[in-house]
Amino acid sequence: MSNAQSQIPEVVIFRLPIYLYMLSLLTEENTEVVSSQELGTRLQMTPAQIRKDLSYFGKFGKQGKGYHVKTLSAELRKIIGLDQEWNMALIGVGRIGKALLDYGNLALRGFKIVAAFDIDPQLIGKKAGGVIIQDTRELSKTVNNKDIKIGVVAVPPTQVQKAVDLLVGCGIKAILSYYPVATNVPSDVRVRKVDPMFALQTMTYYLRRLGPV
Amino acid sequence: MSNAQSQIPEVVIFRLPIYLYMLSLLTEENTEVVSSQELGTRLQMTPAQIRKDLSYFGKFGKQGKGYHVKTLSAELRKIIGLDQEWNMALIGVGRIGKALLDYGNLALRGFKIVAAFDIDPQLIGKKAGGVIIQDTRELSKTVNNKDIKIGVVAVPPTQVQKAVDLLVGCGIKAILSYYPVATNVPSDVRVRKVDPMFALQTMTYYLRRLGPV
DNA sequence: GTGTGTGAATGTTTTCACAGCG
DNA sequence: CGCTGTGAAAACATTCACACAC
Numbered sequence: 219m220s221n222a223q224s225q226i227p228e229v230v231i232f233r234l235p236i237y238l239y240m241l242s243l244l245t246e247e248n249t250e251v252v253s254s255q256e257l258g259t260r261l262q263m264t265p266a267q268i269r270k271d272l273s274y275f276g277k278f279g280k281q282g283k284g285y286h287v288k289t290l291s292a293e294l295r296k297i298i299g300l301d302q303e304w305n306m307a308l309i310g311v312g313r314i315g316k317a318l319l320d321y322g323n324l325a326l327r328g329f330k331i332v333a334a335f336d337i338d339p340q341l342i343g344k345k346a347g348g349v350i351i352q353d354t355r356e357l358s359k360t361v362n363n364k365d366i367k368i369g370v371v372a373v374p375p376t377q378v379q380k381a382v383d384l385l386v387g388c389g390i391k392a393i394l395s396y397y398p399v400a401t402n403v404p405s406d407v408r409v410r411k412v413d414p415m416f417a418l419q420t421m422t423y424y425l426r427r428l429g430p431v
Numbered sequence: 432m433s434n435a436q437s438q439i440p441e442v443v444i445f446r447l448p449i450y451l452y453m454l455s456l457l458t459e460e461n462t463e464v465v466s467s468q469e470l471g472t473r474l475q476m477t478p479a480q481i482r483k484d485l486s487y488f489g490k491f492g493k494q495g496k497g498y499h500v501k502t503l504s505a506e507l508r509k510i511i512g513l514d515q516e517w518n519m520a521l522i523g524v525g526r527i528g529k530a531l532l533d534y535g536n537l538a539l540r541g542f543k544i545v546a547a548f549d550i551d552p553q554l555i556g557k558k559a560g561g562v563i564i565q566d567t568r569e570l571s572k573t574v575n576n577k578d579i580k581i582g583v584v585a586v587p588p589t590q591v592q593k594a595v596d597l598l599v600g601c602g603i604k605a606i607l608s609y610y611p612v613a614t615n616v617p618s619d620v621r622v623r624k625v626d627p628m629f630a631l632q633t634m635t636y637y638l639r640r641l642g643p644v
Numbered sequence: 645g646t647g648t649g650t651g652a653a654t655g656t657t658t659t660c661a662c663a664g665c666g
Numbered sequence: 667c668g669c670t671g672t673g674a675a676a677a678c679a680t681t682c683a684c685a686c687a688c
Contacts, residue, residue, distance in 0.1 A: 227656075229656095230657095231637075232633050234633070235626075235628070235633060236611055240611075240612075243612070253668085253670090254670075260612070260613050261611070262613040265669090266660070267657090267659075269669090269671065270657095270659090270671080273670085277670080279669075279671080280665090280669085281664075281665045281669055281670045281671085282665075282666050282669055283666075283669070283670090284668090297636065298632055298636050299635030299636055299638060304631075304638075313534075313536075321526075322526055323526075324628075324631075327628055368635075368638070375456055391638060391641055392634040392635075394631060398452060400472065400473050400474055400475040410630050410633070410634055412627075413452070414625075414627065415536060415540055415542075416445070416449070417607060417623050417625045418540075420444050420445055420447070420511070420623070421581065421621060422511055422512030422513060422517060422581075423444050423447070423511050424605065424621050425580060425581070426512040428604055428619060440679070442679070466646085468647075478648095479680075479681050479682070482647090482648065482649065483650080483680080483681085485649090486648085486649055486650070490649070491648095492647075493688065494646075494648045494649085494686070495645075495648080496646080
């Protein structure tokens with residue numbers, strides 16, 4: 219049915235969860251149908267962009283009416299891959315790692331940290347966020363047993379490549395890293411780097427340019 | 432000296448903290464000088480892009496050598512506005528709010544939550560992450576007393592506009608919101624929306640397209 | 645020789661504008 | 667009529683390629 223596959227810009231993929239999020243808000247408000255106009259207002263983007271983005275995946279709208287909220291929601295969930303649960307392995311149970319283990323929203327949105335690993339012997343065997351911290355040597359076995367598809371790397375910069383290698387060795391194809399260091403991975407493995415501080419650090423640039431306060 | 436001001440693309444601003452981060456790693460390694468080539472390799476971007484980005488702000492490199500790590504670091508910190516401490520007010524001490532109060536990296540990087548607010552009477556007066564939770568009615572007074580320049584909004588979607596209005600009313604010009612709902616603000620106020628889940632939610636798209644596993 | 649800074653060229657993303665459908 | 671879906675145009679961002687400085 220859909221041809222889809224390769225030529226969809228990455229920015230478009232990045233926006234899909236945003237649409238989905240707004241659709242979930244609309245569902246809560248019992249809105250049945252929404253136009254690209256209305257979505258655009260709520261998300262502060264142009265209606266044309268929303269229509270074009272969605273058109274990469276199919277024709278979900280009805281002319282003269284708009285988009286059926288529930289239907290579009292379901293379609294997007296399928297496209298993004300959120301119509302299933304995803305098991306994740308956490309490498310590194312330091313500050314960020316612990317915060318992730320305690321972060322309730324993960325489970326709410328279908329992501330579950332089902333195993334945690336560290337190299338610190340002091341931590342191994344301890345319990346955190348419902349899982350027992352394991353030695354990294356058990357990674358491969360656990361990935362298979364627990365059907366883990368996503369790796370989350372929360373180790374210091376110097377250890378990132380090592381952690382990534384471990385995950386890649388177990389057949390993991392999607393890795394979220396909490397330090398933006400470059401990593402060497404086969405081309406079919408996707409590493410996404412996030413830093414919770416970057417958003418703050420870009421705002422100060424603009425604060426400075428507002429004239430003296 | 433610098434003309435700077437308006438015409439610098441926002442994507443460039445977003446990359447500055449990334450450069451700064453890599454420079455801090457290089458400093459730890461006692462590297463004195465680095466080329467755009469080397470930076471590019473480490474950050475997985477083209478040298479040309481790095482040079483062009485930096486050239487928006489001045490000429491920091493030396494031909495034939497590269498960039499002096501410490502000097503460039505210092506310059507970038509000045510440009511981004513990280514050569515000072517920033518006081519922040521948190522609105523909403525729920526799950527995300529509490530996580531932020533406990534997040535050590537904030538202070539390490541020069542950001543400090545110096546006041547927290549909520550409307551829940553059960554929370555007001557309690558202590559969290561070193562600050563006492565206050566009634567939002569005290570916001571204005573506290574913003575002035577504590578020289579607060581950044582607001583962090585961690586309240587449910589339906590309350591975001593209200594919280595943002597409060598902050599804007601106190602003269603706050605930079606707001607970080609943990610839900611990507613559109614907000615109405617004067618044009619000199621910058622609202623940045625972050626959702627810690629979006630990075631995950633885009634990876635599953637690509638996971639699905641890797642052929643059956 | 646080596647690597648920056650930068651116009652010009654190329655590539656990508658967004659917006660426009662309108663045909664066509666409900 | 668109103669609103670989608672979409673080629674074509676405009677805006678924007680990245681990369682090239684080279685003169686010049688060390």
